[in-house]
Amino acid sequence: xxxxxxxxxxxxxxxxxxxxxxxxxxxxxxxxxxxxxxxxxxxxxxxxxxxxxxxxxxxxxxxxxxxxxxxxxxxxxxxxxxxxxxxxxxxxxxxxxxxxxxxxxxxxxxxxxxxxxxxxxxxxxxxxxxxxxxxxxxxxxxxxxxxxxxxxxxxxxxxxxxxxxxxxxxxxxxxxxxxxxxxxxxxxxxxxxxxxxxxxxxxxxxxxxxxxxxxxxxxxxxxxxxxxxxxxxxxxxxxxxxxxxxxxxxxxxxxxxxxxxxxxxxxxxxxxxxxxxxxxxxxxxxxxxxxxxxxxxxxxxxxxxxxxxxxxxxxxxxxxxxxxxxxxxxxxxxxx
Amino acid sequence: xxxxxxxxxxxxxxxxxxxxxxxxxxxxxxxxxxxxxxxxxxxxxxxxxxxxxxxxxxxxxxxxxxxxxxxxxxxxxxxxxxxxxxxxxxxxxxxxxxxxxxxxxxxxxxxxxxxxxxxxxxxxxxxxxxxxxxxxxxxxxxxxxxxxxxxxxxxxxxxxxxxxxxxxxxxxxxxxxxxxxxxxxxxxxxxxxxxxxxxxxxxxxxxxxxxxxxxxxxxxxxxxxxxxxxxxxxxxxxxxxxxxxxxxxxxxxxxxxxxxxxxxxxxxxxxxxxxxxxxxxxxxxxxxxxxxxxxxxxxxxxxxxxxxxxxxxxxxxxxxxxxxxxxxxxx
Numbered sequence: 295x296x297x298x299x300x301x302x303x304x305x306x307x308x309x310x311x312x313x314x315x316x317x318x319x320x321x322x323x324x325x326x327x328x329x330x331x332x333x334x335x336x337x338x339x340x341x342x343x344x345x346x347x348x349x350x351x352x353x354x355x356x357x358x359x360x361x362x363x364x365x366x367x368x369x370x371x372x373x374x375x376x377x378x379x380x381x382x383x384x385x386x387x388x389x390x391x392x393x394x395x396x397x398x399x400x401x402x403x404x405x406x407x408x409x410x411x412x413x414x415x416x417x418x419x420x421x422x423x424x425x426x427x428x429x430x431x432x433x434x435x436x437x438x439x440x441x442x443x444x445x446x447x448x449x450x451x452x453x454x455x456x457x458x459x460x461x462x463x464x465x466x467x468x469x470x471x472x473x474x475x476x477x478x479x480x481x482x483x484x485x486x487x488x489x490x491x492x493x494x495x496x497x498x499x500x501x502x503x504x505x506x507x508x509x510x511x512x513x514x515x516x517x518x519x520x521x522x523x524x525x526x527x528x529x530x531x532x533x534x535x536x537x538x539x540x541x542x543x544x545x546x547x548x549x550x551x552x553x554x555x556x557x558x559x560x561x562x563x564x565x566x567x568x569x570x571x572x573x574x575x576x577x578x579x580x581x582x583x584x585x586x587x588x589x590x591x592x593x594x595x596x597x598x599x600x601x602x603x604x605x606x607x608x609x610x611x612x613x614x615x616x617x618x619x620x621x622x623x624x625x626x627x628x629x630x
Numbered sequence: 631x632x633x634x635x636x637x638x639x640x641x642x643x644x645x646x647x648x649x650x651x652x653x654x655x656x657x658x659x660x661x662x663x664x665x666x667x668x669x670x671x672x673x674x675x676x677x678x679x680x681x682x683x684x685x686x687x688x689x690x691x692x693x694x695x696x697x698x699x700x701x702x703x704x705x706x707x708x709x710x711x712x713x714x715x716x717x718x719x720x721x722x723x724x725x726x727x728x729x730x731x732x733x734x735x736x737x738x739x740x741x742x743x744x745x746x747x748x749x750x751x752x753x754x755x756x757x758x759x760x761x762x763x764x765x766x767x768x769x770x771x772x773x774x775x776x777x778x779x780x781x782x783x784x785x786x787x788x789x790x791x792x793x794x795x796x797x798x799x800x801x802x803x804x805x806x807x808x809x810x811x812x813x814x815x816x817x818x819x820x821x822x823x824x825x826x827x828x829x830x831x832x833x834x835x836x837x838x839x840x841x842x843x844x845x846x847x848x849x850x851x852x853x854x855x856x857x858x859x860x861x862x863x864x865x866x867x868x869x870x871x872x873x874x875x876x877x878x879x880x881x882x883x884x885x886x887x888x889x890x891x892x893x894x895x896x897x898x899x900x901x902x903x904x905x906x907x908x909x910x911x912x913x914x915x916x917x918x919x920x921x922x923x924x925x926x927x928x929x930x931x932x933x934x935x936x937x938x939x940x941x942x943x944x945x946x947x948x949x950x951x952x953x954x955x956x957x958x959x960x961x
Binding site for chain 2: 352354383384385386388389393395397402403405407410411412413414415416417418419420421422424425431443444447448450451454455606607608609610611614616626629
């Protein structure tokens with residue numbers, strides 16, 4: 295399979311950025327289900343890992359996982375509908391921004407427990423090895439999860455059993471409002487992973503081509519049973535969630551941080567290739583913008599799930615779903 | 631019919647499930663080379679290989695989390711936690727992950743895993759290795775909870791658990807592994823249904839796990855005093871077979887729930903509440919709960935024994951409920 299081109303990477307990153315901007319818009323217009331919306335603007339270079347993944351590969355993500363889902367082929371309309379808590383969303387409006395999942399897409403789910411999804415990728419990788427396939431499981435998470443015990447249990451098991459799994463840490467420097475330097479005494483995450491027997495590399499997340507170059511051998515190695523950690527160093531352009539105005543960091547830091555923009559860099563490099571390319575980029579940007587606009591409008595116009603959906607999907611069999619409380623009360627009071 | 635132990639019946643259930651379906655894998659601490667802390671998986675690594683009988687590091691969250699991922703991608707993992715007390719470490723993966731995934735992902739995604747573990751008192755294993763924590767699982771929507779009491783349960787309930795499309799917390803009792811019984815060809819009841827072990831007309835005693843045997847002993851003592859107790863083995867707390875227990879109480883008009891789990895906010899409270907709702911007009915007396923004392927489990931054998939009900943207490947409480955039989959010294 296040929297490597298994704300810079301144009302491919304740009305397009306994927308543009309889609310992420312545009313989608314996330316529309317999520318912000320959805321919130322401002324009152325269309326989102328709640329404000330627990332974690333945008334990945336500034337972290338788009340993760341698209342390099344997503345585009346290196348193949349059909350059949352799976353992934354788990356953290357709560358800030360919209361971009362990963364988009365870059366793996368997620369449908370922006372179904373994602374936006376889910377974020378709005380609407381019935382046409384990926385989870386029928388029952389999961390929301392932090393739980394978008396689609397097994398057909400290889401998405402084993404976004405997770406709202408820091409580190410919660412990481413061992414699922416290890417278990418999935420075990421299943422791929424059992425079926426003797428070449429599939430790879432990628433666990434995406436933030437730097438906050440680098441301080442969670444479950445990550446190290448997972449790394450140890452992956453290395454012990456030589457599983458096809460890549461741990462992809464998107465280090466945006468902040469766990470909510472706490473800078474990484476206030477969360478860990480030693481920041482050499484690559485050394486941590488290597489001490490477990492993993493292959494490991496860091497990538498400059500401001501440069502999607504460098505991220506691609508760092509990720510490629512790790513994914514190839516994982517496919518052969520050498521698990522790996524990739525740390526993508528980037529900067530979270532905005533607050534933790536929509537209500538967070540980042541009072542814990544100063545404007546100067548944010549101004550500098552937002553210069554580490556993988557999308558702007560890729561665009562500038564592509565635009566240098568001539569006027570025809572520049573025109574193509576403008577056209578692409580516009581097409582993506584209108585696609586995302588449509589996703590927002592459809593999400594706002596869509597319907598919430600029917601009331602009966604409260605009681606579906608708790609268990610596999612429809613006949614075994616919980617008895618609605620009013621029905622239970624009516625039954626008891628009718629009999630007494 | 632043949633006489634066997636709970637340990638052997640559990641091992642046979644696992645082995646038969648693995649032989650029947652190559653997707654079934656067993657993972658946990660000491661399940662392979664060691665043969666299981668209580669010997670349930672003895673010999674299985676030789677028969678099925680280390681890739682299907684997987685020795686794990688001491689990483690409880692990792693064990694359960696890995697099992698979730700396996701289940702998502704088509705395997706049928708039977709994970710083992712050596713003691714139910716260790717659930718405290720793995721609870722995120724069980725309650726926030728395994729139990730939630732189907733619902734929060736929109737209903738289509740199954741996590742068919744079984745988490746086998748064991749609990750209860752009887753070996754002076756003290757406060758962190760003796761608890762009865764089934765309520766922790768039963769309070770989480772999306773999670774099935776099964777507790778075998780008999781040899782027949784150990785085999786058939788575990789086989790049924792492995793066939794479930796939903797995650798199952800399967801809690802054995804450490805005091806039952808060597809107990810013997812008949813292993814029949816069929817389960818005493820279908821999955822999710824309780825089993826009426828002993829018929830009677832004077833009161834209904836509802837129990838499960840090892841406490842069922844104490845209830846049956848008490849029933850024998852009651853019979854000597856002319857009191858016929860109906861004894862029900864719940865087998866699963868989720869699903870909870872309200873129909874069977876309510877039908878019995880409508881017949882006997884008196885009910886007692888006997889559990890090893892501590893009294894407060896425990897399974898006995900939930901069952902008693904359901905019975906008073908379902909059978910209010912049929913009850914002659916309050917639904918009694920005979921349960922574990924609200925204390926951590928102590929190591930001294932006399933204190934440990936005193937921390938949970940015994941057959942004598944069930945017997946005495948039943949006599950008081952019926953105002954028949956000998957009057958206990960403590961009243």
